[in-house]
Amino acid sequence: MNTSLETSTKTLSAKEPSWLAERRSAGLDRFKNLAMPTARAEEWRFASVGKLSIDNFNPVVAPSSATLDALTERSNLVSDRAGLMVYVDDAPANFECIGPELAKQGVIYLPISEAVEQHPDLMEKYFLQESTELGSQKFFGLHAATVKAGAMLYVPKGVEIEKPFVNYYWTSGGRAAVFPHTLIIAEDNSKASVVDIFFSETKDNEALNISVSNIHAGANAHVFRKVVQDWNEKTVSFQLDTTVADRDAQVKNVAVNIGAERARFENQTRIKGAGADVKMYSLTVAEGTQEFDQRTYQTHKAPNAVSDLLYKNALLDNSRTIFSGLIKVAEGAQQTDAYQTNRNLLLDPSADANALPGLEILANDVRCSHGATTGNVDKEELFYMMQRGIPQRVAMQLMVFGFFEEVIEKIDSEELVENLRQLIHQKFSGKIS
Amino acid sequence: MNHSIEVKNLHVSIDGQAILKGFNLTIPKGEVHALMGPNGTGKSTLAKVMAGHEDYIVESGEVLLDGVNILGQEPDEISHAGLFLAFQYPMEIPGVSIANFIRAAKQARLPEGEEINAIEYYKELYAKMDALKMDRKFTARSLNEGFSGGEKKRCEILQMAMLDPKYCVMDETDSGLDIDALRIVSEGVNLMRSEDRAFLVITHYQRLLDYIVPDVVHVMFDGRIVHSGDKELAKELESKGYDWVKEAFATASA
Numbered sequence: 001m002n003t004s005l006e007t008s009t010k011t012l013s014a015k016e017p018s019w020l021a022e023r024r025s026a027g028l029d030r031f032k033n034l035a036m037p038t039a040r041a042e043e044w045r046f047a048s049v050g051k052l053s054i055d056n057f058n059p060v061v062a063p064s065s066a067t068l069d070a071l072t073e074r075s076n077l078v079s080d081r082a083g084l085m086v087y088v089d090d091a092p093a094n095f096e097c098i099g100p101e102l103a104k105q106g107v108i109y110l111p112i113s114e115a116v117e118q119h120p121d122l123m124e125k126y127f128l129q130e131s132t133e134l135g136s137q138k139f140f141g142l143h144a145a146t147v148k149a150g151a152m153l154y155v156p157k158g159v160e161i162e163k164p165f166v167n168y169y170w171t172s173g174g175r176a177a178v179f180p181h182t183l184i185i186a187e188d189n190s191k192a193s194v195v196d197i198f199f200s201e202t203k204d205n206e207a208l209n210i211s212v213s214n215i216h217a218g219a220n221a222h223v224f225r226k227v228v229q230d231w232n233e234k235t236v237s238f239q240l241d242t243t244v245a246d247r248d249a250q251v252k253n254v255a256v257n258i259g260a261e262r263a264r265f266e267n268q269t270r271i272k273g274a275g276a277d278v279k280m281y282s283l284t285v286a287e288g289t290q291e292f293d294q295r296t297y298q299t300h301k302a303p304n305a306v307s308d309l310l311y312k313n314a315l316l317d318n319s320r321t322i323f324s325g326l327i328k329v330a331e332g333a334q335q336t337d338a339y340q341t342n343r344n345l346l347l348d349p350s351a352d353a354n355a356l357p358g359l360e361i362l363a364n365d366v367r368c369s370h371g372a373t374t375g376n377v378d379k380e381e382l383f384y385m386m387q388r389g390i391p392q393r394v395a396m397q398l399m400v401f402g403f404f405e406e407v408i409e410k411i412d413s414e415e416l417v418e419n420l421r422q423l424i425h426q427k428f429s430g431k432i433s
Numbered sequence: 434m435n436h437s438i439e440v441k442n443l444h445v446s447i448d449g450q451a452i453l454k455g456f457n458l459t460i461p462k463g464e465v466h467a468l469m470g471p472n473g474t475g476k477s478t479l480a481k482v483m484a485g486h487e488d489y490i491v492e493s494g495e496v497l498l499d500g501v502n503i504l505g506q507e508p509d510e511i512s513h514a515g516l517f518l519a520f521q522y523p524m525e526i527p528g529v530s531i532a533n534f535i536r537a538a539k540q541a542r543l544p545e546g547e548e549i550n551a552i553e554y555y556k557e558l559y560a561k562m563d564a565l566k567m568d569r570k571f572t573a574r575s576l577n578e579g580f581s582g583g584e585k586k587r588c589e590i591l592q593m594a595m596l597d598p599k600y601c602v603m604d605e606t607d608s609g610l611d612i613d614a615l616r617i618v619s620e621g622v623n624l625m626r627s628e629d630r631a632f633l634v635i636t637h638y639q640r641l642l643d644y645i646v647p648d649v650v651h652v653m654f655d656g657r658i659v660h661s662g663d664k665e666l667a668k669e670l671e672s673k674g675y676d677w678v679k680e681a682f683a684t685a686s687a
Contacts, residue, residue, distance in 0.1 A: 378524075379487075380524055381524045381526055383484075383486055383487075383508055384520065384523065384524040384526070385524075385526070385534075386485075386507065386508035386509040386512070387484050387485075387508045387509075387511075387512055387517075387518050387520075388509075388512055388534070388535075388537075388538040388592060388596065389509050389512035389513050389538050389541045389542060389596065390509060390534075390537050390538050390541050391509050391541060392507075392509070394537060394541065398526070398529050398533070398534070398537060399526065399529070401528065401529070402526055402527050402528025402529040402575070403527070403528060404528070405527070405528030405529075405575075406528065
């Protein structure tokens with residue numbers, strides 16, 4: 001039990017509305033009462049839970065203004081945007097608020113704490129109301145008890161915003177525990193795009209991340225969320241993300257996962273309204289002894305809806321990935337199209353990819369498929385590329401980028417794609433030999 | 434001495450089985466030599482060994498490019514030495530576009546730190562695609578993925594033209610092509626024939642040699658060349674069939 005993190009939660013709730021204080025205290029109870037995960041639990045199968053510890057992390061200490069400025073400077077992956085928030089160790093570093101045009105239309109883009117003060121009704125309705133049910137309930141509890149940093153985006157009915165809102169969550173201090181939160185509320189017929197970026201200041205500042213993101217997509221709303229996770233390899237990370245899609249809503253999630261020592265992803269999609277369409281794409285580059293543990297859950301509770309999941313992992317060295325996905329189609333959810341694909345490319349024989357795809361279908365008129373493949377680099381393809389004079393290292397990089405192209409091409413910003421290619425490229429430089 | 438490609442007494446095996454058994458061949462610069470023979474006689478093995486494929490064990494012998502032995506070098510080094518192999522079955526590389534692939538191959542030939550000139554590159558690429566009657570939209574397509582047989586082979590010739598090799602080995606480039614595709618591919622090769630380039634054209638069928646007219650035709654059987662002649666030899670082979678080769682040379686090689 002981490003008492004210093006617990007104590008820090010008490011100071012938060014003093015001046016907050018009672019509903020939030022109650023949610024925090026319920027969270028804290030959950031954190032205290034639930035046991036740490038064990039390898040025997042199905043939800044943690046294959047994960048190295050023995051190495052999982054959150055004891056050594058501390059509440060954050062306010063970073064220096066020089067650090068805030070320096071990291072704001074480095075928050076430059078997306079230049080064309082509707083708004084920007086930069087947090088460093090959960091402290092606000094920079095905030096570009098929305099322009100008067102959007103404000104006039106009723107769009108809200110605020111730090112979580114200000115949103116609680118200024119829009120208590122909205123926040124009471126949506127904030128901390130969704131959590132994943134995939135094994136990390138204890139950690140969600142700690143997040144709920146502790147969260148103070150994050151972005152709230154509210155897009156009213158019929159308002160369409162093309163440019164993305166970009167949120168950077170940095171870690172900087174020694175053994176900091178951070179709890180970033182992104183809340184997206186897209187009302188009926190609205191359109192919004194968000195980029196969440198997780199970065200570390202240096203190669204070796206240790207950190208614990210327990211982040212939560214919730215997307216609420218109203219009827220016929222269009223939401224596009226991109227997530228870039230490039231923590232340093234001294235970070236233990238939990239990303240607990242949910243999407244709730246109402247009638248005819250279209251939600252697209254694209255995740256690029258590069259960093260962390262151990263990264264747990266929980267992604268839960270709840271199809272609530274008929275005709276909704278939710279896409280979940282992810283690419284992961286694992287190296288060294290990194291472990292990426294991905295758990296997904298697609299639930300269809302309404303008919304005629306689509307959910308499509310594609311997770312692609314490239315593994316180097318002794319790295320590990322775990323993909324465990326479940327599609328659940330409720331009795332009345334006829335004409336459901338639900339797909340789930342996990343593809344793993346092993347670049348080293350000692351890398352280890354685990355896949356546990358699953359289906360649970362109670363309706364009788366559906367199209368569902370799930371599948372997982374794990375393969376090595378094709379020797380003949382490599383020979384072909386090298387015969388053209390391309391060195392082996394470059395050839396393997398080309399193959400990996402080719403493998404990822406299916407996911408990368410979903411990203412609509414050329415600038416972001418180029419920056420992501422650079423990040424992936426950096427990870428490879430000197431790695432494949 | 435004007436010997437461009439020299440293969441000397443080459444013995445090669447795979448999984449303990451001998452495939453090439455004292456293979457000798459000399460192709461002077463400026464010449465096109467055809468290598469014909471029945472299936473399973475070692476033609477494709479020769480091509481792959483020349484390109485540095487790691488699966489084959491070279492027991493003895495040499496492959497010299499302008500006097501330098503390339504056996505034991507990595508495939509990319511052999512490529513940089515000027516040897517190009519047009520594959521019998523070109524690989525499909527998902528997600529890697531033709532333009533990026535050829536660009537990477539050209540970039541690899543530049544000195545460290547020097548970047549390829551993108552404008553010049555595309556100008557050259559488009560000109561060469563036009564000559565091969567390839568749709569420019571192909572540049573964005575994944576390499577060979579979903580291509581027809583003819584498109585794959587045209588893409589091989591495009592790569593060959595872009596990389597400007599001194600020694601070209603073409604492994605059954607004609608297999609699976611209809612007459613139209615064969616004509617286009619052959620024109621592409623004929624345009625590249627020059628005094629300082631040597632070609633080894635491996636084929637099972639005489640038909641290709643109506644379009645790419647060879648200076649010398651070699652007949653290969655059981656791991657070595659058993660007979661050589663001028664272009665008329667190919668026609669003789671076609672009319673007599675490979676059984677003739679087996680009958681005439683099986684005893685000689687036994």
